[in-house]
Amino acid sequence: MARPTVTDWATDFDHLDPAWVNDPFPIWDDMRRKCPIAHTDRFMGVYFPTRYQDVRAVAYDTVHFSSRRVVVRETPPPRIPAPPITSDPPEHRPARMVLLPPFTPDAIKKLEPRARALANELIDKFAGRGSADAAVEYSQEIPARLIAHMLGLPEADGDLYRRWIKMVLVDGITDVSVALQAAGEMHQYFMGYAQQRMEKPGDDLISYLVNIKSNGQPLSTENVIGTLRLLLIAGIDTTWSGIGSCIWHLATHPEDRRRLVREPALMATAVEEFLRAYAPVTMAREVIKETTINGCTFKPGEMVLLSFPAANRDPSMFEDADKVIIDRKENRHAAFGLGIHRCIGSNLARMELTVAVEELLKRIPEFSLAGPVTWSEGTVRGPRQLPIKF
Amino acid sequence: MPDRATLKVRVNRDKCQGHNRCKALAPELFELDEYGNAHEIGDGAVPAGLEEKAYLAKSNCPEFAVEIIEE
Numbered sequence A: 001m002a003r004p005t006v007t008d009w010a011t012d013f014d015h016l017d018p019a020w021v022n023d024p025f026p027i028w029d030d031m032r033r034k035c036p037i038a039h040t041d042r043f044m045g046v047y048f049p050t051r052y053q054d055v056r057a058v059a060y061d062t063v064h065f066s067s068r069r070v071v072v073r074e075t076p077p078p079r080i081p082a083p084p085i086t087s088d089p090p091e092h093r094p095a096r097m098v099l100l101p102p103f104t105p106d107a108i109k110k111l112e113p114r115a116r117a118l119a120n121e122l123i124d125k126f127a128g129r130g131s132a133d134a135a136v137e138y139s140q141e142i143p144a145r146l147i148a149h150m151l152g153l154p155e156a157d158g159d160l161y162r163r164w165i166k167m168v169l170v171d172g173i174t175d176v177s178v179a180l181q182a183a184g185e186m187h188q189y190f191m192g193y194a195q196q197r198m199e200k201p202g203d204d205l206i207s208y209l210v211n212i213k214s215n216g217q218p219l220s221t222e223n224v225i226g227t228l229r230l231l232l233i234a235g236i237d238t239t240w241s242g243i244g245s246c247i248w249h250l251a252t253h254p255e256d257r258r259r260l261v262r263e264p265a266l267m268a269t270a271v272e273e274f275l276r277a278y279a280p281v282t283m284a285r286e287v288i289k290e291t292t293i294n295g296c297t298f299k300p301g302e303m304v305l306l307s308f309p310a311a312n313r314d315p316s317m318f319e320d321a322d323k324v325i326i327d328r329k330e331n332r333h334a335a336f337g338l339g340i341h342r343c344i345g346s347n348l349a350r351m352e353l354t355v356a357v358e359e360l361l362k363r364i365p366e367f368s369l370a371g372p373v374t375w376s377e378g379t380v381r382g383p384r385q386l387p388i389k390f
Numbered sequence B: 001m002p003d004r005a006t007l008k009v010r011v012n013r014d015k016c017q018g019h020n021r022c023k024a025l026a027p028e029l030f031e032l033d034e035y036g037n038a039h040e041i042g043d044g045a046v047p048a049g050l051e052e053k054a055y056l057a058k059s060n061c062p063e064f065a066v067e068i069i070e071e
């Protein structure tokens, strides 16, 4: 369905507009200069701060801005709680604490060998062909299969997960019933496994969740299922987009790609720089109490798009913010959020990005774009078709 | 007397959200608890030669939680 044409980005923006979807950076730069907190009446009213300091201020302020709605949709759905991402203080902290231990750097390190093997199995399938869709055949498979592995579920169920994610994050933006249907299907799917692992626990994340105690109490089944749903939704599209953007950059910037092949020690700063420049995730908050930030009044009931990607391109925070500098030393980027909701999967995501890029460059050091690239719509940004040839 | 000011790193635990940048950049100076939140190792004193790493940790912490104290 064609959307009404945007007349003015500062007062009528639409984050589903094709211009925004294809290349949002010039739009944000312009907004940042002229109207650093833009507003639209679309989606029943949304604010869009583009400066780092304002994004930070909203992220830190849980009194005026609630996480009970974290996606901007055409019509607000009945709430589907997914703690901790949809929780505010004081409920947020206990819900978050139970999830942290399985995602520490040490815990994630144990998954790295499986991730490397997986990357190579995927490359094996297209290496001889001379071309591939790096988004479909590589980037999206890695997080879907690795999370299945963590949950102790068949890695091939990754296909199911991707379908649900599309229903929640893409089709569900304009048609809420699709998002609700996906939530129902996920509920059914996980219910069976949760019961099974309660009876016969294994060494996987579902077993961990059904057996963990929070304040001496086991988590309710509702809570366990909600958390599993969240891990799928939060962990796959995001990382898929992150990996895809890294590969897109390397396909279009041969000098950076060759430098990384020559100097693999730069991988750590390069991955952080890709996360900064192509931060995949924009969150949202609901204004619950009127407040003023940087001269702009936020009205209760309206939403705020919390653009970590725009914050990461703010020249008052980052020198040469519009340039990708793979050996950037100081990089306080906000790709994984700021404040109490810092991405629980950040260590996992960083590992996946690093492994995906390293293994690809080892096997296929020279590649370039082979056709048109399409970018995702919605608030997780990354390439959805990324044809490369080598 | 050492001919340089002694540096100490300190993690402000109220601000730290466990981004793990400090430990990744300066594993000699920071460690993480079971939840992935950071604290300085020992009293935070920065041995000679690790000053640059200490400043890198500070300037990459998204929460501005790493402090450097010159004594």
Ligand code: HEM
Pocket (backbone or CB within 6 Å): A059, A067, A070, A084, A085, A086, A096, A147, A230, A231, A232, A234, A235, A236, A238, A239, A242, A279, A280, A281, A283, A284, A308, A334, A335, A336, A337, A338, A340, A341, A342, A343, A344, A345, A346, A348, A349
């Ligand atoms: C490159 C990949 C990823 C990016 C850019 C990303 C980004 C983010 C951001 C910006 C937030 C903050 C949300 C807010 O402020 O409301 C967040 C939260 C979260 N992420 Fe990620 N994420 C990624 C991968 C993952 C993965 C792999 C997982 C787990 C499997 C995950 C699980 C979560 C969870 C559970 C939260 C909620 C934390 C809370 O509310 O306390 N993410 N993520």
Ligand code: SF4
Pocket (backbone or CB within 6 Å): B011, B015, B016, B017, B018, B019, B020, B021, B022, B023, B036, B037, B038, B060, B061, B062, B063, B064, B065, B066
């Ligand atoms: S980088 Fe900052 S927020 Fe992250 S673990 Fe270190 S001190 Fe904590």
